[in-house]
Amino acid sequence: MKLTFLGTGTSTGVPSIGCDCQTCLSDDRRDKRLRVSVLIEDGETKILVDTSIDFRQQALRAGISRLDAVLITPSHVDHVFGLDDIRPLNFRHGAMGVYANERAWVDLRRIFQYVFEPDHFGGGLPKLLPHIVEPNASFSIGPNINITPLEVIHGKLPVIAYRFNDFAYATDLKMIPPASMDGLRDLDVLVLDCVRIKPHSTHLCLEEALAIIADLKPKRAFLTHLNHDILHERDTALLPANVQFAYDTLVVE
Ligand SMILES: [Zn+2]
Ligand SMILES: [Zn+2]
Numbered sequence: 001m002k003l004t005f006l007g008t009g010t011s012t013g014v015p016s017i018g019c020d021c022q023t024c025l026s027d028d029r030r031d032k033r034l035r036v037s038v039l040i041e042d043g044e045t046k047i048l049v050d051t052s053i054d055f056r057q058q059a060l061r062a063g064i065s066r067l068d069a070v071l072i073t074p075s076h077v078d079h080v081f082g083l084d085d086i087r088p089l090n091f092r093h094g095a096m097g098v099y100a101n102e103r104a105w106v107d108l109r110r111i112f113q114y115v116f117e118p119d120h121f122g123g124g125l126p127k128l129l130p131h132i133v134e135p136n137a138s139f140s141i142g143p144n145i146n147i148t149p150l151e152v153i154h155g156k157l158p159v160i161a162y163r164f165n166d167f168a169y170a171t172d173l174k175m176i177p178p179a180s181m182d183g184l185r186d187l188d189v190l191v192l193d194c195v196r197i198k199p200h201s202t203h204l205c206l207e208e209a210l211a212i213i214a215d216l217k218p219k220r221a222f223l224t225h226l227n228h229d230i231l232h233e234r235d236t237a238l239l240p241a242n243v244q245f246a247y248d249t250l251v252v253e
Helices: 055-062 083-093 102-111 178-182 206-216 232-238
Strands: 002-007 037-042 045-049 069-071 096-100 128-132 139-141 145-154 157-164 167-170 189-193 220-224 243-245
Touching (some): 002 055, 037 167, 045 145, 083 096, 096 102, 102 128, 102 157, 145 167, 145 178, 189 206, 206 220, 232 243
Parallel strands (some): 069 096, 096 128, 167 189, 189 220, 220 243
Antiparallel strands (some): 139 145, 145 157
16 A cells, blocks of 8 residues: 655645745755645555645646545545545546545535535536545445544544554544544554644644554654644654654655
C-alpha cells in the first residue's frame, strides 16, 4: 500500500495570506502546505481522503486520472470545498462513491445543494454515489483495502478517522475515544492531526499528538494539518525517531 500526502496544511494553508513569519517566508518546500488530503493506493485501487479546497491543484500535481472512491473526514471548508472538481473524473469514468458519516452528509447536502436538488439547465454537475459510514463498520474498496471508520472528536464534532489495513489517517481531532484508540493499535503507519506547538481548542497540539503516538506505538507516525507555527527543519528536533512532520508530495509505502 502507498500513501501520498497531497496536502498537509491547516485550514488557511501555509504560507498564510499576508503573513511574514519565518515559516511563511521559508524557501524550504516542506514548509509549503496545501489543505489536508491524502491519496491511498494499492495496485490499481485509488482512494482519496477529502476533496480539499485545493483538490484541483493537488490532483494535477499528483497526476490523478482516476479514483475508486472519496472518503470525507469533517465536512469543513478545508476538507470538502474541492468536491465540484471531481467532475472531470466523472466525465471520464462515471459516478464516484463518496463516503462520510451521517453528520457530514447533512452538511454536504446543504453546501452542495445544487448537486442533490438540481433545478437549473446546463452545466455539468458532480456525480456522486453517497455512502454513510458508521464507526467500526468495516468495508472494502478494491481487492485488498479493508477500511475501518473510527470516530474521533473535533471540539464537540464527531469526525471519522479511517484505518486502511495497517495504515490509519486521523485528522481534525482533539480527543480519541477508548474504542477508537483500540482500533488504532498495531499500525505500520499512523497519520495524526497536530495543528501547532501550543494547545488548541479543537485540534491536537504537538505534546498531545506525541502522547497519543506513545500510547498507540505505530511503527511510524506522520503529523499533519500543520500551521505556520511549525518550521519543518527546526522543529523536527522536537520529535522522537519514529515520528516526522508530513509534507506535501511525501510518499509512504
Ligand atoms: Zn481541517
Ligand atoms: Zn506565517
